[in-house]
Amino acid sequence: MPQACFVCAAPAADQVLCEACRAALPAVASACCPHCALDSPGGAVCGRCLSQPPRFDATRAVFRYAFPVSELVQAYKFQARFGVGRYFAEQLVAAAHGLQIDAVLPAPLHPHRLATRGFNQSVLLAEPVAKALGVPHLRDAVRKVRRVAPQAGLTLDERRRNLRGAFAVQRRFDGMRVLVIDDVMTSGTTLDELAGALKEAGAARVEGLVVARTPAGPA
Ligand SMILES: [Zn+2]
Ligand SMILES: [Zn+2]
Secondary structure: OOOEOOOOOOEOOOOOOOHHHHHOOOEOOOOEOOOOOOEOHHHOOOHHHHHOOOOOOEEEEEEEOOOOHHHHHHHHHHHOOHHHHHHHHHHHHHHHOOOOOOEEEEOOOOHHHHHHHOOOHHHHHHHHHHHHHOOOEOOOOEEEOOOOOOOOOOOHHHHHHHHOOOEEEOOOOOOOEEEEEEEEEOOOHHHHHHHHHHHHOOOOEEEEEEEEEOOOOOO
16 A cells, blocks of 8 residues: 655655655764663764663664654554554664574563563564574563553652663573663663673673664763
8 A cells, every 4th residue: 555654754665765865864873882882983882871871782773863753662562553563673683684693582571561562672673683584583582560650850860770680580591691672772781781680680681772872871
């Protein structure tokens, strides 16, 4: 079915976005920190990751969390625009090409949030990535057991405290390289807490792959 482009309403064939709007989406900088995917001259490890090394090993992001990617993410999550989700999943599959990992894990959603939203946006993104890489999609391997107060406006330390103990790992990950899929990475504290829990369960390496990365958050 022919669609109108989500951004400019021009004919977009069977796509969510027309070709011009797809080409104009805000990509992440070509030089970014290998740990946290923030802009970093020459692709060096950034100052924050040097002074407070995160427990995850690497992050890849496809887009910057800026207009219209921010609107697309909101439409996918809060209006269940699954065509947008499929477009994002295609981008993640391309970005995951060549990664050496053993399993894909969607960022867990608290059961209450899941009940309200009706779906976990990360599960739908993770499924095609796992299939493309030929590895298991461990969608129930980690549970979010504690609801977390909104993170906006908190310092990095407060975010870390806020998330402590939020995840319960349901199995061993001995020696495994795990790729965590999420829609947006903001401060990185969610991935950090998840990586800590996975490594306690034996994981050798934890990488993040996200649709969109916000610019540097609170220090
Ligand atoms: Zn357009
Ligand atoms: Zn960094």
